[in-house]
Amino acid sequence: MTTRARNVISAAIVAGLLLPAAPALAQSDEQQRIRKLEAEVSALQRRVFPGGDGRYFEPEIGGTSQGTTVTAGTPSTTALTDILARLDAMEASLQTLTGQVEVNANTLQGLTTRMAALEQSGAAPTLASAPTPTPTPAASSPSQASTTTANNLTAMTGGASSQPARPAPAASGPSSQRLAAVQAIAKPKTDDAGDDEYSYGFRLWDAGYYPEAQQQLTLFVEQYPDHWRATYGRNLLGRAYLDDGKAREAAPWFLNNYQADRNAARSPDSLLYLAESMIALRDTDRACIALAEFGETYPAVAAGRLQSQYEANRAKVTCTN
Structure with a gap:
């Protein structure tokens, strides 16, 4: 090959x-x-x-x-059906949440109205509430009140001491019916003994037993001067005297509470009730001083929570300024 x-x-x-x-x-x-x-x-x-x-x-x-x-x-139809079902569930949940929000809003509005009514009455509720922080004293702040005005307010008590006197015991003891009625008012017993003492005094005042409330609230403010309820106690003690027709005894308590701490919860109330005490004593000049001090120191309160009381007191007197 x-x-x-x-x-x-x-x-x-x-x-x-x-x-x-x-x-x-x-x-x-x-x-x-x-x-x-x-x-x-x-x-x-x-x-x-x-x-x-x-x-x-x-x-x-x-x-x-x-x-x-x-x-x-x-199949795509199954996926779309699942997505639509999940959207329906989300819409149902959103409707439920919206309903709950509306219910909570109505409940909060009701509580706010009740608190406003209690504050308007001039006393704190007896239900347990969260303690408030201890306010910082500001009695010497020039922006809140002038020294001249403070001296004029101090002169309202007619030379009384800065610490009001204890209520004098009644000459004759209360009747058996009154004792039984007072004993029927229960004294609360909680972990806060100071709050219990104040709440018991409030219940006595609220029931109209002013002398008994005066003794109980005096006991509270003396034993618990630094308690967070102290501003409520001093203010309510002044009211117990004022409602009992003892404006002269009430005025030192209102002044004492206002001067103790002008940022405290019931200091505005005490200053306004001090003006009412002066009106009851027909001391127009000092009533006008207290009203002017209230409007200058607490403009927000004067236009808000205590507006009606402030305007009613101003209508009772004729002030030059």
Whole structure:
């Protein structure tokens, strides 16, 4: 066999070996393209339906030995139905929360109205409440009152001492019916003994037993001068005298409470009741001084919580300024 013949035979054998490789190579490229498409579809599904927990699509795409078959995921209608159901549940929850907010708002409004009524009566509620921080004394602040005005207020008590006197015991003892009525008023017993003493005095005053309330509240302010209720106690003690027709005995308590701490909760009330005491004593000049001091020191209270009482007192006297 010649060299030319051997070369032709060799070329035929090589061609025969290479021909089957072409379809195999083409098939390999198609499989790679299919796997790439599958990966892209899976990524697109995860972006449309975040979570990838299998509720909206099959996490994997399977295939067979005969070829690659894409496994269908959860139908889109099922996913849409689930989303709509979740939206309905969220709307129902929102409606429930809205109703609860309205109920809470109405309840808060009722509590605010009750507190305003109690404050208007000039005494704190007997229910337990959170202690308030100890106010910082500001009796010498020039922005709150001038020294001249403070001296004029001090002169209102007619030279009485800064600490009012204790109530004198009655010449004759109370009747048995009154004793029984007073004993029927229960004294609260809580973990705060000072608050219990004040609350008992408030109950006596509220029931109209003014002499008994005077003794009880005097006991409270003497035993608990630094209690957070002290400003309430001094103010209510002055009211117990004023409501009992003893304006001269009431005035020192109101002045004492105002001068003790002008930022305290019942200091505005005491200054206004001091003006009422002077009006009851027909001392117009000093009543006008107290009213002017009240309007200058507590403009927000004069236009808010105590506005009606302030205007009523101003209408009772004619002040020059």
